[in-house]
Amino acid sequence: MTTLEVKDLHVSFIDEEEETSKEILKGVNLTIRTGETHAIMGPNGTGKSTLSETIMGNSNYTITQGDILIDGESILDKTVDERARAGLFLAMQYPAEIKGITNAEFIQAAVNARRNEDNPVPVGEFIDELDHSLKILNMSQEMVDRYLNEGFSGGEKKRNEILQMMMIKPKFSILDEIDSGLDIDALQVVSRGVNSMDNKELGTLMITHYQRILNYIKPDFVHVMMGGRIVKTGDSSLAAELENNGYASLRDELGLDI
Ligand code: ADP
Ligand code: MG
Numbered sequence: 001m002t003t004l005e006v007k008d009l010h011v012s013f014i015d016e017e018e019e020t021s022k023e024i025l026k027g028v029n030l031t032i033r034t035g036e037t038h039a040i041m042g043p044n045g046t047g048k049s050t051l052s053e054t055i056m057g058n059s060n061y062t063i064t065q066g067d068i069l070i071d072g073e074s075i076l077d078k079t080v081d082e083r084a085r086a087g088l089f090l091a092m093q094y095p096a097e098i099k100g101i102t103n104a105e106f107i108q109a110a111v112n113a114r115r116n117e118d119n120p121v122p123v124g125e126f127i128d129e130l131d132h133s134l135k136i137l138n139m140s141q142e143m144v145d146r147y148l149n150e151g152f153s154g155g156e157k158k159r160n161e162i163l164q165m166m167m168i169k170p171k172f173s174i175l176d177e178i179d180s181g182l183d184i185d186a187l188q189v190v191s192r193g194v195n196s197m198d199n200k201e202l203g204t205l206m207i208t209h210y211q212r213i214l215n216y217i218k219p220d221f222v223h224v225m226m227g228g229r230i231v232k233t234g235d236s237s238l239a240a241e242l243e244n245n246g247y248a249s250l251r252d253e254l255g256l257d258i
């Protein structure tokens with residue numbers, strides 16, 4: 001078992017040109033173990049993407065306090081690449097398009113980066129696994145031969161993020177609004193991909209605005225994030241409660257001024 005721990009995390013966005021600083025995360029605590037699925041729900045602008053980008057090592061955000069640890073060891077001095085090699089994966093809310101590298105090449109490089117340098121994945125094995133994953137995700141071979149995300153629709157980009165995750169087999173997977181913009185069929189396909197992963201070896205953090213995807217990917221824990229903090233933690237019934245009563249009602253219940 002591996003543990004990912006976010007401890008009293010404070011993150012600011014600092015605009016050097018404007019000389020302004022805005023605190024976005026105000027003391028987030030979260031512990032995820034491999035084998036667990038966590039969901040973070042929260043209104044827009046509350047810092048969910050900031051949390052995922054900061055865990056992954058995006059240097060646009062400045063950590064002013066707290067720590068992020070894997071098995072008790074801080075990863076704050078690790079680059080994005082080093083964190084990926086250590087087993088972190090982020091499916092981004094807005095995946096980038098990259099010309100000049102095909103999807104298949106990108107995935108193969110990412111898979112090999114997780115392995116020993118002198119032990120790259122055998123090509124036959126890679127192709128078999130790719131075929132298998134493409135089938136689960138209802139994706140065509142043609143999509144992996146295209147440049148990374150180029151010309152992909154929103155839904156195809158999301159599927160492609162899940163394809164990368166299935167192939168890379170991270171220890172911790174952060175899915176940032178993987179459900180946004182998906183119709184019900186695409187949502188089911190994406191969920192099938194996530195659920196096909198070996199659950200014991202993987203810790204999942206699902207970030208979502210809506211409860212809908214949690215009907216397909218069952219969380220063990222649901223956290224509500226508001227105003228840059230986790231204000232409530234519960235089981236999956238908390239998601240249903242939120243869907244019925246809305247965030248405003250929780251804000252009132254907790255007496256929050258945000
Ligand atoms: P969420 O994902 O919950 O919708 P975000 O983490 O994207 O929230 O944003 C949290 C807050 O941080 C918002 O007020 C947003 O405007 C601000 N923010 C995030 N990224 C930047 C940025 N690059 N520049 C300025 N403000 C930012
Ligand atoms: Mg589980």
Ligand code: MG
Pocket residue numbers: 048049050093177
């Ligand atoms: Mg976001």
